[in-house]
Amino acid sequence: MDQSKEQRILNSVSYNAVKGDPESVLDCIDKYCSQKEWAMNVGDEKGLILDNVVKEADPTTALELGTYCGYSAIRIARLLKPKAHLFSIEFNPEFVPIAKEIIEIAGLSDKVTILEGHAQDIIPQLKSKYDVDTLDFVFLDHWKERYAPDTILLEECGLLRKGSILLADNIIYPGAPEFLEYIRNHKRFECTNYPSHLEYMKVEDAMEKAVYLG
Ligand SMILES: O=C(NCCCCc1cc2cnccc2s1)c1cc(-c2ccc(F)cc2)cc(O)c1O
Numbered sequence: 001m002d003q004s005k006e007q008r009i010l011n012s013v014s015y016n017a018v019k020g021d022p023e024s025v026l027d028c029i030d031k032y033c034s035q036k037e038w039a040m041n042v043g044d045e046k047g048l049i050l051d052n053v054v055k056e057a058d059p060t061t062a063l064e065l066g067t068y069c070g071y072s073a074i075r076i077a078r079l080l081k082p083k084a085h086l087f088s089i090e091f092n093p094e095f096v097p098i099a100k101e102i103i104e105i106a107g108l109s110d111k112v113t114i115l116e117g118h119a120q121d122i123i124p125q126l127k128s129k130y131d132v133d134t135l136d137f138v139f140l141d142h143w144k145e146r147y148a149p150d151t152i153l154l155e156e157c158g159l160l161r162k163g164s165i166l167l168a169d170n171i172i173y174p175g176a177p178e179f180l181e182y183i184r185n186h187k188r189f190e191c192t193n194y195p196s197h198l199e200y201m202k203v204e205d206a207m208e209k210a211v212y213l214g
């Protein structure tokens with residue numbers, strides 16, 4: 001059976017990236033996906049916004065919804081301080097082993113735990129099963145219509161604390177209108193919009209940061 005696009009991305013990383021060097025893994029994926037095959041990584045332009053928000057949050061415990069090939073997990077994990085940890089949830093069983101391998105090549109396996117399943121099933125288990133207290137940073141990059149309900153779920157599960165920072169991808173394209181409506185009208189969130197472009201394209205996109213006020 002011929003390989004998947006995600007398999008081909010892993011092949012390219014495995015062949016071209018410097019083992020243990022997260023930057024070279026990111027560069028390799030960005031090169032492959034801008035020159036050979038488009039893929040839904042957050043990419044280099046929005047990746048810089050992600051970097052800056054992660055640096056601002058300086059999280060001890062971070063959560064990502066939507067691992068895909070591990071690109072944004074590497075962007076986040078490479079900035080984490082020594083004892084900090086990233087939990088990343090992915091529902092597609094095909095992507096999990098590929099993301100694990102790419103994160104391993106980046107040398108960041110110790111800082112990232114990939115949890116396979118749907119966010120709405122795993123979020124309620126984070127405290128009891130994964131010993132999470134509260135989340136300092138959350139990157140939303142999964143089903144766009146799940147951004148709002150899963151944000152509500154995070155709050156209901158007591159996983160947000162005063163100052164928790166949420167960052168959502170694809171606010172314009174594919175778009176997350178319900179999330180935008182919810183988060184901007186909810187008084188316990190302080191929102192900031194970051195205009196950008198869809199990964200590897202000239203199409204408009206944006207990211208939205210929401211600080212939980214407690
Ligand atoms: O759909 C996107 N991301 C979500 C897919 C993962 C589904 C999951 C559900 C789920 C549930 N629970 C836990 C984990 C997970 S992962 C996505 C799509 C585009 C795009 C696609 C076509 C196009 F022409 C232009 C842009 C760009 C992006 O940056 C994206 O992020």
Ligand SMILES: [Mg+2]
Nearest residue numbers: 042141169170
């Ligand atoms: Mg995205």
